[in-house]
Amino acid sequence: TQLLEQSPQFLSIQEGENLTVYCNSSSVFSSLQWYRQEPGEGPVLLVTVVTGGEVKKLKRLTFQFGDARKDSSLHITAAQPGDTGLYLCAGARLRGGSEKLVFGKGTKLTVNP
């Protein structure tokens, strides 16, 4: 059972365009994290959202956590070739005092110059 549905799976756009990646679930998470992964490397944390309705901005990236803490979105404004990569959302679930991250299947973003 895939707890986190991430869409779209692939996205190819031109430099300067805007895009949104969605991460949806029927489960509630204690927090939701967004990672970016480059080829041959491990995922790197971009942001953690904790409160329902929370919005965080990281330069041209805007992250939002749904009011019910079940879904999230990542919006990139004026995408640049350097934004190319695999974007992963991960929901945090607490179990017995420890945290387990459940990852979405990722969105492979390609920004063409």
Next chain:
Amino acid sequence: DTAVSQTPKYLVTQMGNDKSIKCEQNLGHDTMYWYKQDSKKFLKIMFSYNNKELIINETVPNRFSPKSPDKAHLNLHINSLELGDSAVYFCASSQMTSGGTQYFGPGTRLTVL
């Protein structure tokens, strides 16, 4: 000043062999993890250790045996390798068992022939 390191980076082996992957973190973190990323980039947790004690075991076959000699190291030993074990394995660490940022290693690409 590598934070989380893994060896080897690439591992090619025959079906039925036994192999180990090593992970070390120099961040002083208490919690370490092993993740498996399949060919479709789906990242899934396998194990989590806190201060050398197993806290998460995600129904991984018992051919996989993690070992933590100290809290800075978490090694993964795999017995009787199967074709389906081919994947990229990531080690990660975090300061706490919950609510802390997870730092990922560069990954070990395992290919079973």
